[in-house]
Amino acid sequence: MDSGRLEAFSDGVFAVAITLLALNLVISGPGPHQPTLAAKLGDHWPVFAAYAVSFATIGIIWVNHHALFKNISEIDRTLLFVNLLLLFFVVSIPFVTDTIAAYLRAGGGNAALAGALYQGVFEAMSISFTLLFWQAIRREHLQVSLTPRQARQATIRFGIGNLGYIAGIGLAFASAPASLALSGLVAVYYIFEQTPGRAPQPPHPSTSTDPGSTTR
Amino acid sequence: MDSGRLEAFSDGVFAVAITLLALNLVISGPGPHQPTLAAKLGDHWPVFAAYAVSFATIGIIWVNHHALFKNISEIDRTLLFVNLLLLFFVVSIPFVTDTIAAYLRAGGGNAALAGALYQGVFEAMSISFTLLFWQAIRREHLQVSLTPRQARQATIRFGIGNLGYIAGIGLAFASAPASLALSGLVAVYYIFEQTPGRAPQPPHPSTSTDPGSTTR
Amino acid sequence: MDSGRLEAFSDGVFAVAITLLALNLVISGPGPHQPTLAAKLGDHWPVFAAYAVSFATIGIIWVNHHALFKNISEIDRTLLFVNLLLLFFVVSIPFVTDTIAAYLRAGGGNAALAGALYQGVFEAMSISFTLLFWQAIRREHLQVSLTPRQARQATIRFGIGNLGYIAGIGLAFASAPASLALSGLVAVYYIFEQTPGRAPQPPHPSTSTDPGSTTR
Amino acid sequence: MDSGRLEAFSDGVFAVAITLLALNLVISGPGPHQPTLAAKLGDHWPVFAAYAVSFATIGIIWVNHHALFKNISEIDRTLLFVNLLLLFFVVSIPFVTDTIAAYLRAGGGNAALAGALYQGVFEAMSISFTLLFWQAIRREHLQVSLTPRQARQATIRFGIGNLGYIAGIGLAFASAPASLALSGLVAVYYIFEQTPGRAPQPPHPSTSTDPGSTTR
Numbered sequence: 001m002d003s004g005r006l007e008a009f010s011d012g013v014f015a016v017a018i019t020l021l022a023l024n025l026v027i028s029g030p031g032p033h034q035p036t037l038a039a040k041l042g043d044h045w046p047v048f049a050a051y052a053v054s055f056a057t058i059g060i061i062w063v064n065h066h067a068l069f070k071n072i073s074e075i076d077r078t079l080l081f082v083n084l085l086l087l088f089f090v091v092s093i094p095f096v097t098d099t100i101a102a103y104l105r106a107g108g109g110n111a112a113l114a115g116a117l118y119q120g121v122f123e124a125m126s127i128s129f130t131l132l133f134w135q136a137i138r139r140e141h142l143q144v145s146l147t148p149r150q151a152r153q154a155t156i157r158f159g160i161g162n163l164g165y166i167a168g169i170g171l172a173f174a175s176a177p178a179s180l181a182l183s184g185l186v187a188v189y190y191i192f193e194q195t196p197g198r199a200p201q202p203p204h205p206s207t208s209t210d211p212g213s214t215t216r
Numbered sequence: 217m218d219s220g221r222l223e224a225f226s227d228g229v230f231a232v233a234i235t236l237l238a239l240n241l242v243i244s245g246p247g248p249h250q251p252t253l254a255a256k257l258g259d260h261w262p263v264f265a266a267y268a269v270s271f272a273t274i275g276i277i278w279v280n281h282h283a284l285f286k287n288i289s290e291i292d293r294t295l296l297f298v299n300l301l302l303l304f305f306v307v308s309i310p311f312v313t314d315t316i317a318a319y320l321r322a323g324g325g326n327a328a329l330a331g332a333l334y335q336g337v338f339e340a341m342s343i344s345f346t347l348l349f350w351q352a353i354r355r356e357h358l359q360v361s362l363t364p365r366q367a368r369q370a371t372i373r374f375g376i377g378n379l380g381y382i383a384g385i386g387l388a389f390a391s392a393p394a395s396l397a398l399s400g401l402v403a404v405y406y407i408f409e410q411t412p413g414r415a416p417q418p419p420h421p422s423t424s425t426d427p428g429s430t431t432r
Numbered sequence: 433m434d435s436g437r438l439e440a441f442s443d444g445v446f447a448v449a450i451t452l453l454a455l456n457l458v459i460s461g462p463g464p465h466q467p468t469l470a471a472k473l474g475d476h477w478p479v480f481a482a483y484a485v486s487f488a489t490i491g492i493i494w495v496n497h498h499a500l501f502k503n504i505s506e507i508d509r510t511l512l513f514v515n516l517l518l519l520f521f522v523v524s525i526p527f528v529t530d531t532i533a534a535y536l537r538a539g540g541g542n543a544a545l546a547g548a549l550y551q552g553v554f555e556a557m558s559i560s561f562t563l564l565f566w567q568a569i570r571r572e573h574l575q576v577s578l579t580p581r582q583a584r585q586a587t588i589r590f591g592i593g594n595l596g597y598i599a600g601i602g603l604a605f606a607s608a609p610a611s612l613a614l615s616g617l618v619a620v621y622y623i624f625e626q627t628p629g630r631a632p633q634p635p636h637p638s639t640s641t642d643p644g645s646t647t648r
Numbered sequence: 649m650d651s652g653r654l655e656a657f658s659d660g661v662f663a664v665a666i667t668l669l670a671l672n673l674v675i676s677g678p679g680p681h682q683p684t685l686a687a688k689l690g691d692h693w694p695v696f697a698a699y700a701v702s703f704a705t706i707g708i709i710w711v712n713h714h715a716l717f718k719n720i721s722e723i724d725r726t727l728l729f730v731n732l733l734l735l736f737f738v739v740s741i742p743f744v745t746d747t748i749a750a751y752l753r754a755g756g757g758n759a760a761l762a763g764a765l766y767q768g769v770f771e772a773m774s775i776s777f778t779l780l781f782w783q784a785i786r787r788e789h790l791q792v793s794l795t796p797r798q799a800r801q802a803t804i805r806f807g808i809g810n811l812g813y814i815a816g817i818g819l820a821f822a823s824a825p826a827s828l829a830l831s832g833l834v835a836v837y838y839i840f841e842q843t844p845g846r847a848p849q850p851p852h853p854s855t856s857t858d859p860g861s862t863t864r
Contacts, residue, residue: 106253229450308454
């Protein structure tokens with residue numbers, strides 16, 4: 001079974017989830033005793049901040065998903081269901097984004113729980129992606145197998161996301177806004193990350209002649 | 217007419233329907249006399265349970281749809297419309313999911329009706345899928361025809377879903393939560409099901425040399 | 433420019449619009465002085481009726497769009513924008529569906545206007561599709577050109593939809609439910625229509641040897 | 649990395665964003681002291697006007713995106729992220745459309761701010777598209793390189809959009825409805841624009857023999 005339709009379905013889910021994020025931005029219309037639009041927009045900053053972080057995170061998952069499946073030649077039933085597990089958490093992101101936006105300034109246990117829930121879904125999504133990657137390696141479904149150096153780099157890359165979100169769960173109990181900022185930093189890290197031998201993207205089969213591979 | 221665009225349109229509908237499920241998860245923001253977020257989330261369990269079962273069910277329909285159409289070489293007008301009938305019930309799933317989530321603890325006739333409606337849409341979806349399968353066989357549109365053993369297995373596979381949802385309609389009148397749990401079990405069954413000769417997925421044309429085919 | 437991406441974008445819009453129809457089905461949860469779920473569902477019939485008619489209509493537009501573009505070899509800028517015009521009315525269908533569902537039993541001028549608006553969007557969508565078809569013929573973009581008989585049949589086919597929706601606009605002023613029923617009949621007609629030489633779907637290039645073509 | 653999946657994901661986002669625009673059209677149902685449907689629809693004109701302008705604008709971005717990527721042979725990580733930046737602003741369009749529709753007649757600073765926000769997102773989207781175009785040229789990813797005349801024309805084309813939206817930000821402080829009308833004019837300009845050597849769409853490699861290229 002080829003990966004075309006899995007990618008099409010996943011792209012659809014990513015596209016809908018990333019666009020639904022914006023449904024929560026809506027601001028109430030003008031009314032007799034309402035504050036000005038400027039005041040409302042200013043008051044709305046947690047919604048915009050959560051929207052930006054979640055948009056960047058879903059965008060990066062999509063980029064990584066794209067890179068991983070470029071190198072997968074064959075799909076089996078297990079991969080289909082691990083991919084569905086990943087999508088389950090992606091689809092939950094608009095919900096936890098709304099929740100953290102609503103409770104970010106509530107303080108106390110409410111903000112902490114909203115922050116931990118947000119980070120928890122990101123962590124679960126990150127773990128699902130790692131499972132997808134392991135499953136792809138274990139079943140020898142990669143078109144171009146990884147060199148040990150590439151495998152180490154991939155482990156480091158996934159580790160940074162996983163550790164960031166776990167730290168975020170803890171940080172949420174100290175400060176929900178700080179934990180949201182941390183998720184934003186993780187997203188920025190992935191945007192600018194340029195490891196030369198990015199594991200899931202060996203540009204050409206000739207990467208197996210990469211000097212690192214001589215340590216195999 | 218090839219099946220590419222039918223699959224693309226169906227994938228779009230599956231992707232939107234599965235993502236819209238999460239729109240119902242939203243929790244009201246903090247307010248003066250409101251319970252804590254933890255209390256709200258705890259109180260919200262029917263919404264999460266219904267979301268998980270519906271997500272898994274749509275995911276499995278998609279996997280089976282994917283498997284069926286891999287083996288269909290040609291699409292005619294009847295298949296297009298039977299597929300639209302299937303999508304009609306898929307699109308209805310977010311509605312019945314919201315309804316069962318809202319009424320699960322209402323008890324009495326309300327919960328029973330909400331549960332029966334939920335199971336009824338799943339059953340209608342399951343029947344539509346069976347019609348799609350029969351239509352594909354009858355018109356000899358399969359690229360690889362089924363052996364009698366494969367046809368028997370396919371009948372058993374579809375039967376389990378159909379019987380499960382019909383039993384769920386009855387069970388809803390005794391206990392709506394139990395009927396929701398039953399749908400969850402049907403979904404789990406399909407996730408772990410590994411019948412060797414899964415009918416709509418003959419891996420290679422060489423399956424026609426399968427020992428079971430000698431009984432033809 | 434090939435038609436692949438136009439079809440993918442259009443499929444996305446069709447898929448989202450058809451799935452958003454179901455957002456309006458939502459029923460309020462149980463409450464202290466609320467009627468039973470059965471009473472609410474019964475009271476909700478205009479919503480279900482409008483949903484079914486709109487679903488069938490969008491489904492049929494999609495089937496016809498699919499059939500038309502199978503036979504178009506090349507896309508120019510005009511076709512792109514006529515297609516956007518068609519999508520503009522498709523995207524408006526969830527709105528007019530909600531409106532007719534809300535006002536169907538309101539009676540008087542309100543129901544008539546809601547019905548006329550519904551039929552008017554269907555008529556505008558139908559005219560856009562006719563423009564798309566004419567544009568495709570005029571620019572000689574069809575892979576297989578139509579015989580005069582096929583062209584006559586295509587004109588009849590489009591005419592039935594156009595006349596049905598225009599009649600529906602008028603009928604809405606007498607009875608909004610009757611105009612909704614008429615749109616449902618138009619949809620049923622297209623589902624069962626089986627004209628042998630359906631214009632946009634010449635099965636093989638050999639249709640140019642069709643006897644009708646001798647009258648050219 | 650080829651551009652297929654980037655286009656599929658982008659098409660999904662464009663399709664969902666353009667369809668979500670219509671969610672805001674909804675009109676409240678009939679009630680005891682409510683105005684007639686005709687009065688409500690008449691009162692609703694800013695919603696319809698904003699919907700039409702935003703629909704046309706997203707449609708045109710999609711047409712231009714389509715034209716640009718037809719001529720891009722290879723995608724790198726930078727292009728993926730610049731494309732995500734473009735999609736970030738596309739996804740924000742339903743939000744600013746709702747806001748301008750709600751505040752268009754509010755007058756004073758509220759209407760001005762709503763108008764400036766609307767134009768600002770369009771301008772940011774336009775700048776992102778220009779960045780995407782520059783990035784595509786700079787990295788020599790175009791399959792058919794541009795002649796100097798084509799490059800000049802492309803600069804003029806992008807400039808008109810950019811200047812139009814910047815003018816719109818200023819105009820919003822004088823009159824929000826006038827700024828909305830200006831965005832509509834920009835959209836109409838792009839629909840009817842027919843520059844012969846449209847930069848991102850060189851119809852054939854033979855355009856390099858275009859007389860303009862002799863000035864190179």
